[in-house]
Amino acid sequence: MIRLYIAQDTPPFSQGLSFILNPDQGRYLVAVMRLASGDEIAVFNGRDGEWTARLGDAGKKSVRLDLVEQIKPQTARKGPVLAIALIKRGALEYIIEKATELGVQSVQLLTTRRTNASHTNVERLVSIARESAEQTQRLDVPDIHSPLKLERFLAEQGFDRLVFGDENSTHETGRQTLPMLQAVKALAQGERTVILIGPEGGFDADERAVLRGLGNCVPVNLGPRILRADTAAISALTLYQAAAGDWL
Structure with missing residues (x-):
């Protein structure tokens, strides 16, 4: 069944609620997927669980959805925050897609002294996250936050624990740095982890x-081994979910 994330403002989802889809999603259902009045899809908004919705009026200019019944209750966000320095567009987009699949709560984009990009298309990254959530049965979409300087992000301290991949630690004498898997196993339950x-x-x-x-x-x-940023991000998230996340 086709799943759509409803980002537009609507009243809380409830049986019988009707609303008009945004034009892009309406065109997708009618012109691309060839759906018609009476066909059903699944919808979610990140707040009220997943619902079966039936197409009401399905014309070229607008599509109305009528909510039928809830099929999944909403679950609480429990994943970590991924803070990632800006990298090349293709690799960053890949990270957003896979981080959504791996259950991140949100993504904070960062600039650092060695960042070779100062901006990115955040709207496109949000779109990628939405599509990934639709395809992977997530009931929410991770927030994608515009880039901040690393120093500002650290100063705001919006986290309980910050785990960072110290790529030079393996090559320094006298440094006792925990392996990633061992570190995440030691995280306390309920901590807001970055x-x-x-x-x-x-x-x-x-x-x-x-x-x-x-x-x-x-x-x-x-x-x-020195890991590429995209490999490091996906590997770290995988280990987190295996040791302290929702794969247990």
């Missing part, structure tokens, strides 16, 4: 010193 992934060039020495100076920061070892 997984921080740096840019393609890694964090510079000053940034790493600031991170290591935070009392709630856990530097982790991602192994003997």
